[in-house]
Amino acid sequence: MWTSKTFLYKTKRGNILKIVREHYLRDDLLCGSGACKTCPHKDDEIVLMSQAESICALFDYPHYLVLDTNVVLHQIDVLEEDALTNVIILQTVLEEVKHQNTAIFQRLLEIIGNKRRKFYSFVNEHHKDTYVERNPGEKQNDRNDRAIRRAVAWYEAHLSINRVNIESPRVVLLTDDENNRKIAQDEGIICCSVKDYVENVNGFPGLVDKLSKNVIPENCSKDALYPAHLTPTQIHAGIRNGKLYQGIFHASRDNFLEGSVVVNAFEKSILLQGHIGINRAVDGDTVAIEIFPEEEWRKPSDIVLEDKSEDPGDLLEEETVLLKSTKTNSNDEVTPTGKVVGIIKRKWRQYCGILMPSRLPGATRHLFTPAEKRIPRVRIETRQSDVLASQRILVALDSWPRNSRYPLGHFVRALGPIGDKDAENEVILLEHDVPHARFSEAVLACLPPNDWTIPKEEINKRVDLRPICICSVDPPGCTDIDDALHARRIKGTTDDGLKKYEVGVHIADVTYFVRPNTALDKEAASRSTTVYLVDRRIDMVPDLLSSNLCSLRGGEERLAFSCVWEVDENANILSTKFHKSVIKSAAAMTYEEAQIAIDDESRKDEIASSLRVLNSLAKKLKRRRLDNGALLLASPEIRFQVDSETHDPVEVQAKKLMDTNSMVEEFMLLANISVAQRLAAEYPQCALLRRHPAPPPVNFVNFLKAARQQGFELDVSTNKSFSKSLDEAVIPGRPYFNTLLRIMATRCMQQAVYFSSGTCAQEDFYHYGLACPIYTHFTSPIRRYADVIVHRLLAACVGCDVTHASLLDNKAADALCDNLNYRHRQAQYAGRASVALNTHILFRNRVEIESAVVLAVKRNALQVLIPKYGLEGPLYLPSDKFTYNDEEHVQICGKVILKTFDELTVRLSLDSSNLQHRKLIFQLVKPYVPDFSYKVEDMDVEFVEESDLPQKIEKKRKGTEAKLSKKSKKK
Amino acid sequence: MTGHVSIRLASERVNHSVSSSNVLPRFYTPGEVITGTQDFMRGHGTYAEDDCLKSSVAGVMQKVNKLICIRPLKSRYVGEIGDVVVGRILEVQQRRWKVETNSRLDSVLQLSSVNLPGGELRRRSVEDEQMMRMYLQEGDLISAEVQSLFSDGSLSLHTRSLKYGKLSQGTLVKVFPSLIKRRKNHFHNLLCGVSIIIGNNGFIWISPLMQDLMIEESKDEINNYESQSVSKSDREAMARVKNCILALVASKMMLDDTSIMFAYEESLKYDSVKDLLDPEAMLDIAFLTQHKINNIMDE
Amino acid sequence: MPGPDLLSSQGLRLDGRRPNELRRIRCKMGVFTQPDGSAYLEQGNTKVLAAVYGPHQAAKSKSSTEGVVVNCQYSMATFSTGERKNRPRGDRKSQEMSLHLRQALTAAIKTELYPRSQIDVYVEVLQADGGAYCVCVNAATLALIDAGIPLRAYACACSASMAWHGGQPEPLVDVGHVEEAAGGVVLTVASLPSTENIALLEMSHRLHMDYFDVVLSRAMQGCRDIEVILDKAVREHLAEGWTKEDVVTI
Secondary structure, eight states: OOOOOOEEEEEEEOSSOEEEEEEEOBSOOOOOBTTOSSSOOOGGGOOBOSSOOOOBTTOOSOEEEEEOHHHHHHOHHHHHSSOOOSEEEEHHHHHHHHHHOHHHHHHHHHHHHOGGGOEEEEOGGGBTTTOOOOOTTOOHHHHHHHHHHHHHHHHHHHHHHTOSSTTSOEEEEEOOOHHHHHHHHHTTOEEEOHHHHHHTBSSOGGGGGGOOOOOOGGGOOTTOOSOOOOOHHHHHHHHHTTSEEEEEEEEOSSBTTEEEEEOTTOSSOEEEEHHHHHTTOOTTOEEEEEEOOGGGOBOOOOOOBOOOSSOOOSOOOOOHHHHHHHOOOOGGGOBOEEEEEEEEEOOOOEEEEEEEOOSSTTOOEEEEEESSTTSOOEEEEOSOHHHHTTEEEEEEEEEOOTTOSSOEEEEEEEEEETTOHHHHHHHHHHHTTOOOSOOOHHHHHTSOOTTOOOOHHHHHHSEEOTTSOEEEEEOTTOOOOOEEEEEEEEEEEOTTOOEEEEEEEEEEOGGGTSOTTSHHHHHHHHHOBOEEOSSOEEOSSOHIIIIIISSOOBTSEEEEEEEEEEEETTOOEEEEEEEEEEEEEEEEEEHHHHHHHHHOTTOOSHHHHHHHHHHHHHHHHHHHHHHTTOOOOOOOOEEEEEOTTTOOEEEEEEOOOOHHHHHHHHHHHHHHHHHHHHHHHHOTTTOEEEEBOOOOGGGGHHHHHHHHHTTOOOOOSSHHHHHHHHHHOOOTTOHHHHHHHHHHHHHTSOOOEEEEGGGSOGGGGOBTTTTBSOOOOOSOTTTBHHHHHHHHHHHHHTTSSOOOGGGGOHHHHHHHHHHHHHHHHHHHHHHHHHHHHHHHHHGGGOOEEEEEEEEEEOSSEEEEEETTTTEEEEEEOOTTTOEEETTTTEEEETTEEEOTTOEEEEEEEEEOSSTTSOEEEEEEEESOOTTTSOOGGGGGSTTHHHHHSOTTTTOOOOGGGSOOOOSOSOO | OOSOOOOOOGGGOOOOOOOSOSOOOOEEOTTOEEESSSOSEEOTTEEEETTEEEEOSSEEEEEETTEEEEEESSOSBOOOTTOEEEEEEEEEETTEEEEEOSBSSOEEEEGGGSOOSSOTTOOOOHHHHHHHHHHSOTTOEEEEEEEEEOTTSOEEEEOOSTTSEEEOSSEEEEOOGGGBOOOSOOEEEETTTEEEEEOTTSEEEEEEOOHHHHTTOOHHHHHHHHHSOOOHHHHHHHHHHHHHHHHHHHTTOOBSHHHHHHHHHHHTTSSSGGGGGSHHHHHHHHHHHHHHHHHHHHO | OOSOOOBOTTSOBTTSOOTTOOOOEEEEEOOOSSSSEEEEEEETTEEEEEEEEEEEEOOTTTOOSSSOEEEEEEEEOTTSSSSOOOOOTTOHHHHHHHHHHHHHHHHHBOGGGOTTEEEEEEEEEEEOSSOHHHHHHHHHHHHHHHTTOOBSSOOEEEEEEEEEETTEEEEEESOOHHHHHTTOOEEEEEEEGGGTEEEEEEESSOOOHHHHHHHHHHHHHHHHHHHHHHHHHHHHHHHHHOOGGGGOOO
């Protein structure tokens, strides 16, 4: 039954600790080869083919490949190609990869999991014949190399003993470590470098492009542009004795020569400037920095600087522009400044962007510009530049040697033509890490059949609400209807003689279909949310559920999770109950239809009267909520009217808000709060809740300053006082001013986050924006995974369902919350990026003059918002005309003073001069500044104007960043 | 105390087993079913459960007609009437002493079960009760005989014979009671000038020869005897006997006068008594003793 | 998935065992001459000495006419863990362990045989590498058998944890220190495997009901496996210490 084999100790020496671990060696591990006759394989355990055909010209006999760790780490893109098969992944390699890079480890597991790829993972560390002990004084790396060689030798011997015929496979070691290769050759092991191998592969032309150019960055000291990085030991020592600091590098969005690092020891983040200061750090990397003496500290530059478009070769250009502008004197604004001296951990991923082909015909080295502004350009090698030049492509970073101006990378795949909507959407999704692949077979297998109807026994288990008149109210065109409402008068009165009503909120019962731990559930948990792009919806659950079986469509019987209250006519809750139910929605209405039904006094039907009750109760609820201090925040929301054929946007309009919007919202809030209270009481450790921390006062500083310039003192001490002073800040004649104030207030807020009740103190449950002590998400399980979990928790505590392990597991809940928050945020950003993309398409052929307001004043630009489109962007001001007063945050040019909240008129157009990088241009029309403002009379000569504008000023933000905030704080 | 102490690795320890037979009997371990039928009587080391007779200790089965017992390799001393024991006074109580005899409950020595100075048939007076500590006090060693068994299994002892009584001027060796062979006589004067009392309870008393002293001595003289010094040669002989016993015990050999004497004889080839503590020497002695015993048995 | 990766993709645990394999068990009975019974037992790197004294007259305060009083003392050597640390006897952890030990052993000992007596069990952990309690129970059982104290059956203890393999729950038997420290749940069972009785059940973290049964049955299987190993050791010990005189029929 159990066999304990020779028994060895593995010793690790720390400071004082001596850790002794058991390490069992086994003799029952299989080699996984079809050519082997000794290992007792079962049929499904053979991974490697007995006849492994060679695709490489260098080795014309059948062979298996064994990979060295560095090969996996650097050439994972090559491995992911369908070319190399019959590969043995040793456990030594697997563990080293896991230790060094989890992302690559996951990708490697994926490959191993793919049966067709024939990757076999061999547990050499626990095999009695292939385990090697570390010799005294031997480095871990050397020992691992030795282990790999031992395993290769063992395989070779093992297969040759079992050699049935001459044709049985040999074993080839792929390694890029020359030293290792040399020793291996001496030991009689066939080995080869990846480059040599891949270049001689026949039949896979694209494979060579994927080869990573991993040079050891610090070795290229010839023509070095950058100072060398310190070695890990030096960094470690430096950090220990306090000379160096560790932190995560954040590149500036606006200025490619600037970045910052947040270090624990300093209150302010550390400023890094220039090529040398940043020294090859890329956004997200964990770096070691050295801090300059205080007299060399600087102030972050306010200018916007973009990398030049041409390839300057391996030279570092002058940085005077940057340095000049940052020589300021006011001491209070300097921040600690330093430079990067070493990289502790790279956090490179794959980046979307476009290729900028080299001007030389036939060249293979090209520059790549990532879509993300924080990422530097990348030099890649490809022979397909002609094809790729007009494509959005995905590129991986490999290394950044000292003598290279740009990091080196390699091409991964093409996403589609530039400007193509699908390709652009793909870019948005990839850049925001939105899982958007089609649902896998395993997921689809969890679905009920298309013609599914509610089974009888399920109806018997539930409360039958089909006779009740329930209706849903949603935006037009909504297909994933997850909530429906009803209200009706019930008999009796309260003790105070008030009328009593029954109000129900019915939420689609998604958890009936999405059972825990199924493939469907895991996929939904990973996606966490449905992502709405302007012209596309990336569903969290497959379409059959989201738009059909779970969608509470009018006139169809559907399963629901109901929350039913008894309330009096003042909207005080008398009782609450939760139960699963069957409903039949009487009508699926739009906000507008519902509004009409309420307003049309001639309608006396059940739906209309139900809606009227709901509406009046909602108003009372809202009043009470606002009195408690809930904030009414605004954000510019727009809707695109989309061309029915091309799906291109033809017009935008701000979303209209009606009473019915807020009616639905009030009841959803009420349901969420009721559920949250119940969950928190039932599950003190693992209830999934949502909180919104109060913003720290420092967030308000600029906002308050700007409000003061307009003559308003806002009280931000509590949400109640803040809400009150916002209500009072009205300028007669400027109706938009108050909305603008609220838009800006929104930006001062913290993000609301999901959390598990065990991780937080009770008083931190507070939701600042809604002014309620506890809150969760219950009402949209079709499009949010948080709601699915909440449904399960609630179902378990009302006895409709059973709990399952991960539901009650603290750690799992915590990890889930992290993912939910991350995906939620990314989905918001993706949504905004999509709006920006569509705005660009909208302005492709038009120029407009619109009124705008100033949101913020920067050193060389104004941040302006166009209320009509909810569009936001920079209006650049040349420094020879405008002077910036950084005390008051105003820009002055003669008599014209521009400050926050000022209303302007601007001209909007799309700069298409660079087809690959379209950007919206704002030009000042009013107030008129001579030689700067755009003259309205010239409207008919639109695009000629572009060339007049000095390039220097028109360094623009890229399109995707034109902020267009969607509803961000609500719910 | 200075001197060389030898400590060796566990792996280098000497295996003391001196196998006397290659044929192993059937062993039973706790919880093992001995027999499924009800035909047998439940003896020591067994219990009945689920209509089965099960073993409760690890050992070999002993069957007397229908009575089944399992005898463990070692256990606490289980006394029988007539056994000779060596014990230590734990406590002086009302008209009795508590005696530690390596059984699971303390044994009792009644005041009425001891010979007091002044004649065997003398009545016990109140004074005697008050004088009890004068005769035997806590920590004193005695030799005694099991007089009777109480219902709870504890022993009642008596010393109403001249050969029993308080012990002094000697050394005590404790061994597992299971290693003591039941013999008619447990008092032996060995030829080497040492007398031993092999208590059935596993306590062995080694003292200089004292037959000449014990005969019709007055109480005063006994006191003298206690304070008399024992010559070095006697002490060496005692130590040698003790080490011989330890050697036999280490090899789990049964103890009686014969085996001890044999061992003593074999030990003489080691000059220094101290050398007998060496594991190899112990094994050697045990082995030779076993050999000698086998020879005798064969004869 | 909850819990860290305790199982590799090949289904091996961190130390190379399969989920249903115990650590290597080595033991020796009768290591001391002074106590009535003693044993040394190691399970992997967890090493424990146990000594049993008695049954002997119980101290008056503890004495019970119902049956024998089992008195346990658990202690850890200063050098038993990676970090050297003075561990006073009778600290909270030892007290708890002593109590649990007593519970398991009392279940095994035929206490009713010896009223007014007491059995002292001393266990000392020489090296702790996970599952110290289980090893202590197993060592104490051997020491009790060595002392010839009547037992209903072997008392064996074994722990089990939970891991995930390929999305399926997979219980792990005999949890080592690394696995314990990784933060998974540890279910400790002390039982009399031959009677299927459970003497003590303890769990370190919360575990969902759905998985409890599989983890428990894995732990019970571990107990049975341990019993087989102990039984073999006892028989070997008997064979070694056996003398002809033992079979003399009275």
